[in-house]
Amino acid sequence: MFEYDPVLYSRILTAITLSFHIIFATVGVGAPLMIAIAEWMGIKRNDPHYTLLARRWARGFVVVVAVGVVTGTAIGLQLSLLWPNFMQAAGHTIGLPLFMEVFAFFFEAIFLGIYLYTWDRFKSKMKHFLLVIPVVIGATASAFFITTVNGFMNTPYGFDLVDGVLTNVSPLQAMFNPATPTKVSHVIITCYLTTAFILAAIAAFKLMRGSNHIYHKKALHMTMVTGAVFAIATAAIGDLSGKFLHEYQPEKLAAAEWHFETTSEAPLVLGGVLTEDNEVNYALEIPYALSILAGGTTGEEVIGLNEFPEEELPPLFVHYLFDIMVFIGMYLLLVSVAFVLMNWHNRFNPIKRFNGFSNKMLWAIAAGGPIAMLGTQSGWFFAEIGRQPWIINGVMTVSEAATSSQHVDIMLVLFSILYAILGVTSFIVLRRMFKHYPVEHELVERGIEREGA
């Protein structure tokens, strides 16, 4: 039916591997921080609920991290297997952070092993808390290094291309390319945000299901307060990302916004449908907003798609991916800030009389978990598809980079089965883990509460 095309199959396989990995990697980066905060609160407030929270999260985290590790290993190898020409070029230019990522991950793995098995081994609780710090640093540093590589793919820097040969390489310049600041901060903060919401969703779900335990309320409050902080930071960094794109990848911004004519006072296009002659219908337009996003003033001139040769443009459906990402960011911001305000007991607070634990609110939070993950996914899809046709922007196209091997299609099938099995089993295992050992039991068993309390 189809003609065998290794490039297409390589793209699909990479997309599947990455989007599966991202689920686990995002939580893998975010969870250590949340665990650390919970353990810290447990010590500072001398509140065993928070300590138990950290402990239970850590147990779930290990399973997530295990799948994250193996799929991460898969990507590391798959990049060479599916994109040998890309990795050859990457090895010459951006190999440094790839290498550093392994160290960060190594560091994290060592301390995670120690952390998990030493809960009751030290007399001082503080000592055990200190062990989570390297895990947080390692996890975040991994995200940092690997995102610089993605930054490099978007804005390749730190080398000269002379007659098709990469020379005069500066590994540090390549690593700290123009995309690095905004991209790295955006990725890390949204990992935190998504994880906070997933953990909040679990607590909200428990409360909705009729549990009224203070443990879940504390969990929800803690995750929502941190979630609100991360959501605000995400919005601020998102604004900077817009300005970055405007300066360095105008075609990506224009494709995200269906912005065809170069103009100042450009409107921001939300939703809508594109006709065959590139007319935008049914869209919500916010006047001047794109100019403001791009340059901070309404007068900023935003370059349109018409300035670029058509074969160098990404597919225009990335607009929807971009919109989904932004909408979800807004939703998470709204929900978390609303919850925090509802629970803020200050006499000038106008909405403190609303019940933050009402069923509607809990629903909105519980939905926020999966929605946040969807936002992360659409963000990455936007980042990757928005760079098409390039794998290294302006240097190497995706089709030049791909393998010419036979059998990528069979590998695609095999890996799809693998991820399906891993996905289903990890879901079952996680569910069973917490269902068979509910927090009420553990509280009693650890002597934090008495039976029936």
Add this chain to the structure above:
Amino acid sequence: MSYELIGITVLWTFLYGYLIVASIDFGAGFFSYYSRITNNKHKVHHMIQRYLSPVWEVTNVFLVFFFVGIVGFFPDTAYYYGSALLIPGSISIILIALRGSYYAFATYGSKDSHLYTFLYGGTGLLIPASLTTVLTVAVGGYVSVEENHVQLLYGELFTSIYSWSVVALAIVSVLFISGSFMTFYAHKAGDQPALDLLRKYALAWSFPTIIACVIAFFGMNQRNPSHFQNMTDLSWLYGLSVVFFLAAVILIWKRKRYGLAFIFVMLQFATAFFAYGAAHLPYLLYPHLTIYDGVTNDAMAISLIIVFIAGLLLLIPSLYLLMRLFLFDTNYVKGHEADKKA
């Protein structure tokens, strides 16, 4: 020393590290499964779990380190090996993924399942078998390179005696290395029934290991005479390897100094592995790619080496802490702490 040599030495050392720690891990999985089906589970299972739980991820990192490092130092390997090894590479990934995750599911999911143990034990033997393809291919003659097209010759690979002898060598060495380490660990734990059983495993796999080594050694003569010539020039190292092997087996046989015996096993493999590696030079993929034409630019090489040294300064103390807490802490090893996990 040139950057090329430093780079390949570092990478080869890490591969050696992986060989040892992964063998322990792979073999332990197999022993765990084997003792389960022979109703000896109660003897060794807990001890094996106690060792493996905190370290399995660290094992994995050794491998990641190697293949990320080799793309960094020798980017052209990505092109040659990446193009050629799509299928064996993918199969290894799938096996490693299954193994790692099912280990975690079984251990942290707190459900003892026959299927999990089977997957864990079976992959332990299949992974080394599939990974050795890379070393076999590197010897030359299994890859065709024409006009921008690198292809693995499957017929050649599957019908070659040499490639199968390497597979056999990999599997028996895994069991021998693991058996001798686990014997030492059982001894430290003061667990006599486990010690007896594991000592038996170690001894049972010792002579198959040395026989497989000898077969693979001479098999090289037919496969790649120039490589074989280099190997015979280093025959004193191989001789030393045999001496270490005998010393280890005698100690285990006589029930003496299990720790020292394991160090001899490590030395046995270190001497043979580095002799093999040195004889391989300068080729990364015979005869298409050498370390000199495959190497990265100087700026990248220097920065990788600096990062490597900085990384070691960070990792060595951390690894020391890990080992002190789990490997050399008698209380932990004896299992007094085992029930308090997580």
